[in-house]
Amino acid sequence: MSSILKPQIALQALIESVHLQGQPILGEIALQLKMSEWTAIVGPNGAGKSTLLRAIAGLLPMKGRVQLLGHDWTQIPARERARQLAWLGQNESSSDVLSAYEVVMLGRLPHQAWLAPPSSADHAAVVQAMQQTQSWDWRDRPLGRLSGGERQRVLLARALAVQAQVLLMDEPLAHLDPPHQADWLALVRELVASGVAVVSVLHELNMALQADSLVVMEAGRVSSHGAPQRADTRAALQAVFDHRLHLVEVQGQWLALPAALLPSSQEAKPNNNVLPLKRASE
Numbered sequence: 001m002s003s004i005l006k007p008q009i010a011l012q013a014l015i016e017s018v019h020l021q022g023q024p025i026l027g028e029i030a031l032q033l034k035m036s037e038w039t040a041i042v043g044p045n046g047a048g049k050s051t052l053l054r055a056i057a058g059l060l061p062m063k064g065r066v067q068l069l070g071h072d073w074t075q076i077p078a079r080e081r082a083r084q085l086a087w088l089g090q091n092e093s094s095s096d097v098l099s100a101y102e103v104v105m106l107g108r109l110p111h112q113a114w115l116a117p118p119s120s121a122d123h124a125a126v127v128q129a130m131q132q133t134q135s136w137d138w139r140d141r142p143l144g145r146l147s148g149g150e151r152q153r154v155l156l157a158r159a160l161a162v163q164a165q166v167l168l169m170d171e172p173l174a175h176l177d178p179p180h181q182a183d184w185l186a187l188v189r190e191l192v193a194s195g196v197a198v199v200s201v202l203h204e205l206n207m208a209l210q211a212d213s214l215v216v217m218e219a220g221r222v223s224s225h226g227a228p229q230r231a232d233t234r235a236a237l238q239a240v241f242d243h244r245l246h247l248v249e250v251q252g253q254w255l256a257l258p259a260a261l262l263p264s265s266q267e268a269k270p271n272n273n274v275l276p277l278k279r280a281s282e
């Protein structure tokens with residue numbers, strides 16, 4: 001297909017409300033998330049980040065509508081949706097007795113005919129995804145015998161093996177140590193460069209501040225949606241965290257520091273974004 005015909009918008013959501021157990025959780029939300037972009041959803045505990053992600057993934061009943069790649073969500077056959085949108089949930093469960101390889105192969109189900117054995121393309125996708133997440137070494141081990149971080153990398157590989165155009169991840173960095181968080185970041189950049197839309201709920205604000213776009217949430221609503229380079233996006237981020245974090249620019253990159261960790265003379269203020277930083281050796 002010519003690139004001119006490729007949809008530019010990955011997901012468009014016009015949510016009127018989402019209720020869970022009869023309680024209103026999300027209010028009105030209008031969002032447009034682009035292809036070839038990484039969007040990070042951030043905000044305090046209970047703000048509704050996971051609920052929003054689940055709603056746009058079609059995993060929750062809601063009032064409103066979602067379009068995936070330009071088509072109304074409800075009009076896309078389930079199998080086609082599963083090929084176009086991959087999902088990595090929070091505390092995702094999978095059968096602990098399956099080997100890591102078999103778990104990643106589950107990501108290929110939307111590509112396989114009913115009861116047909118995996119094709120060579122399926123095996124190739126699994127190998128590639130396990131190599132991308134450095135989980136290949138424990139391919140024969142049961143999922144239940146892996147550490148939290150190892151398990152998370154296998155589940156990430158399962159989502160990658162789908163080879164979907166849109167990848168949604170809820171707290172994908174849970175259990176990952178700092179080097180593997182950095183690997184995740186490099187992987188996301190690769191995916192985005194190849195045209196994929198990545199949407200992730202993140203608590204790690206320093207990672208989120210590297211995203212192309214931030215969706216800042218508070219109390220079931222989106223308070224801001226824009227690039228982290230924009231002053232209004234950063235102001236919204238500080239506001240939803242009650243100005244208890246300080247945003248510092250280091251070599252063109254924004255970093256978030258808990259205000260409580262700063263010396264009292266440098267307490268966070270809404271518009272005070274510059275700190276004299278010292279190198280660790282000083």
Ligand SMILES: Nc1ncnc2c1ncn2[C@@H]1O[C@H](COP(=O)(O)OP(=O)(O)OP(=O)(O)O)[C@@H](O)[C@H]1O
Nearest residue numbers: 020021023025043044045046047048049050051052
């Ligand atoms: N199944 C449910 N039934 C009722 N309320 C729920 C349910 N799941 C979540 N909630 C409530 O919905 C609100 C939003 O929850 P959600 O998990 O979306 O927040 P979050 O921003 O992802 O939070 P966190 O950062 O703590 O993971 C919370 O107040 C939560 O208690």
